[in-house]
Amino acid sequence: MTIRQISRSSQLAQLNCKLIAAISAVILTLLFGCSHTEKVLIPPKIDLKTYNAIGVIAFSGNAESELSEYATQNFIQTLQSAQPGVRFLEIGSEKHVLAKISREQLDLHAIQSIGSVYHVDALIFGHLTVSGPKPKVHLSSTWQSMHAGAHVEASLITKLWETDSGVILWTNSSRGREPVASLNADTSGNIDFGASDPKESYGQLVPELVFVNTADFRSYYVYQKVK
Numbered sequence: 001m002t003i004r005q006i007s008r009s010s011q012l013a014q015l016n017c018k019l020i021a022a023i024s025a026v027i028l029t030l031l032f033g034c035s036h037t038e039k040v041l042i043p044p045k046i047d048l049k050t051y052n053a054i055g056v057i058a059f060s061g062n063a064e065s066e067l068s069e070y071a072t073q074n075f076i077q078t079l080q081s082a083q084p085g086v087r088f089l090e091i092g093s094e095k096h097v098l099a100k101i102s103r104e105q106l107d108l109h110a111i112q113s114i115g116s117v118y119h120v121d122a123l124i125f126g127h128l129t130v131s132g133p134k135p136k137v138h139l140s141s142t143w144q145s146m147h148a149g150a151h152v153e154a155s156l157i158t159k160l161w162e163t164d165s166g167v168i169l170w171t172n173s174s175r176g177r178e179p180v181a182s183l184n185a186d187t188s189g190n191i192d193f194g195a196s197d198p199k200e201s202y203g204q205l206v207p208e209l210v211f212v213n214t215a216d217f218r219s220y221y222v223y224q225k226v227k
Contacts, residue, residue, distance in 0.1 A: 037224065044216060044217050044218055046170050048122075048217065049086055051120075053119065055115075055120035056088050056089065059072045060127050062128075062129055062130060063128060063129075072090075075210050075213075078211060082219075097114060100117065111161045111163055122161060126156060128156050129156075151177050152177065152178055153175070158172055158173075172216065174209045176209055178204055
């Protein structure tokens with residue numbers, strides 16, 4: 001092969017490399033230049049702003065009335081934080097409301113009557129169930145010491161009705177547990193009681209239950225590829 005032929009081959013090879021590089025750049029531009037990732041706001045599944053006023057019956061439950069009232073207020077606050085401007089009307093306990101509309105249970109006709117009497121377009125009601133402390137005891141492998149603790153459990157079930165039709169628009173439930181006490185004892189009879197008031201633990205648990213329970217009322221962000 002002559003020097004001229006070698007030079008020409010080298011030029012062709014360089015030209016091919018440049019051509020391949022140019023084609024690759026075009027392909028990459030088409031693949032990545034036409035789309036990019038953006039932070040997109042996803043609206044809540046349930047938009048409460050479509051209702052002029054929403055009635056709230058004080059939540060029922062097997063706990064003390066103060067705890068059920070705390071759950072009611074925390075629920076309202078969480079919804080107002082998620083959707084500012086929504087109008088809520090607290091209409092009292094289930095017993096009080098049913099007595100006012102002369103009904104015995106919260107059925108279809110009761111829901112419609114509540115809407116008519118209190119002038120609300122939707123109605124929210126929930127039930128809080130709590131368990132007593134459940135102990136757990138652990139003995140050391142040498143049987144020289146003992147550790148005991150306890151936890152409480154709670155669940156929250158809520159519903160949203162449309163008062164005009166009486167249909168259930170939404171319902172959800174959440175469940176959780178919290179440690180409430182610890183006790184340490186040894187063979188000499190020395191006892192260290194590190195117990196907290198169960199009411200305090202329930203109080204810590206309630207906001208967690210409410211936050212999980214109200215997820216459908218909150219907007220959130222996701223990252224999506226857009227063109």
